[in-house]
Amino acid sequence: xxxxxxxxxxxxxxxxxxxxxxxxxxxxxxxxxxxxxxxxxxxxxxxxxxxxxxxxxxxxxxxxxxxxxxxxxxxxxxxxxxxxxxxxxxxxxxxxxxxxxxxxxxxxxxxxxxxxxxxxxxxxxxxxxxxxxxxxxxxxxxxxxxxxxxxxxxxxxxxxxxxxxxxxxxxxxxxxxxxxxxxxxxxxxxxxxxxxxxxxxxxxxxxxxxxxxxxxxxxxxxxxxxxxxxxxxxxxxxxxxxxxxxxxxxxxxxxxxxxxxxxxxxxxxxxxxxxxxxxxxxxxxxxxxxxxxxxxxxxxxxxxxxx
Numbered sequence: 001x002x003x004x005x006x007x008x009x010x011x012x013x014x015x016x017x018x019x020x021x022x023x024x025x026x027x028x029x030x031x032x033x034x035x036x037x038x039x040x041x042x043x044x045x046x047x048x049x050x051x052x053x054x055x056x057x058x059x060x061x062x063x064x065x066x067x068x069x070x071x072x073x074x075x076x077x078x079x080x081x082x083x084x085x086x087x088x089x090x091x092x093x094x095x096x097x098x099x100x101x102x103x104x105x106x107x108x109x110x111x112x113x114x115x116x117x118x119x120x121x122x123x124x125x126x127x128x129x130x131x132x133x134x135x136x137x138x139x140x141x142x143x144x145x146x147x148x149x150x151x152x153x154x155x156x157x158x159x160x161x162x163x164x165x166x167x168x169x170x171x172x173x174x175x176x177x178x179x180x181x182x183x184x185x186x187x188x189x190x191x192x193x194x195x196x197x198x199x200x201x202x203x204x205x206x207x208x209x210x211x212x213x214x215x216x217x218x219x220x221x222x223x224x225x226x227x228x229x230x231x232x233x234x235x236x237x238x239x240x241x242x243x244x245x246x247x248x249x250x251x252x253x254x255x256x257x258x259x260x261x262x263x264x265x266x267x268x269x270x271x272x273x274x275x276x277x278x279x280x281x282x283x284x285x286x287x288x289x290x291x292x293x294x295x296x297x298x299x300x301x302x303x304x305x306x307x
Contacts, residue, residue, distance in 0.1 A: 005052075007240065008056075024064075036223045039248070040053045052240075061226040069220060078219075082167070086177050095184060097189025122279045158173045180206075
């Protein structure tokens with residue numbers, strides 16, 4: 001049974017789209033990620049234009065972030081002051097990213113930028129996760145306990161405008177988290193990702209935040225940045241397909257509980273290793289599509305002259 005996607009201007013099987021949303025939901029349940037960095041390439045593979053895939057799946061990020069944020073809020077695991085500073089940078093970054101998105105779309109380069117951006121992003125993340133999973137497996141075999149690496153103090157910690165973040169027990173410059181929020185906002189607008197897999201490690205190792213408040217605080221920023229991206233993409237670039245977004249959200253709601261059950265039965269290093277291999281496979285497929293010759297070759301060469 002096909003459903004017509006008015007903004008993407010094509011018809012796709014509704015069960016296929018539900019399955020893709022379900023995959024994102026399973027990933028959210030298994031690995032604690034929104035799944036946007038994998039859902040967008042999957043949508044591109046089935047024929048959805050990259051610009052529409054990026055803008056529409058941001059709604060999936062909103063849906064998964066709301067549930068997670070409410071959960072952490074009830075437990076008191078959200079540093080609101082830190083979240084507001086991150087959000088300030090994120091709103092500026094996402095707004096600038098949407099403007100850049102519009103410029104690239106106007107020049108006809110947005111599809112290429114999205115594809116090459118995902119190849120670089122997935123390759124780097126997948127490679128790092130493979131290395132980390134391998135080290136964890138080696139430590140497990142040798143019965144060596146994992147040592148937590150504390151954050152280091154860099155020159156950026158000497159920046160002005162220092163603010164005391166009581167919940168996180170930090171006294172650092174607000175410019176550092178604001179800059180991190182800005183970078184995540186740009187990535188959210190251009191690639192349609194929530195950015196939690198980048199933001200969470202940075203908050204732990206660069207800012208030095210306690211792990212217990214990191215996830216809830218990152219979800220606070222991700223939620224409102226995703227809302228801003230969705231609104232701006234719909235209003236300015238007209239690339240949000242509401243039919244596609246609703247089907248993906250429904251599939252995600254079905255898949256999340258399944259992922260949670262699967263995650264409960266597998267060790268952490270195996271979960272990370274599986275996700276890393278999946279990420280690298282997606283990167284290789286996107287790389288192949290970038291270099292493979294097109295099935296139909298069009299030319300703007302010599303024109304036929306009329307007699």
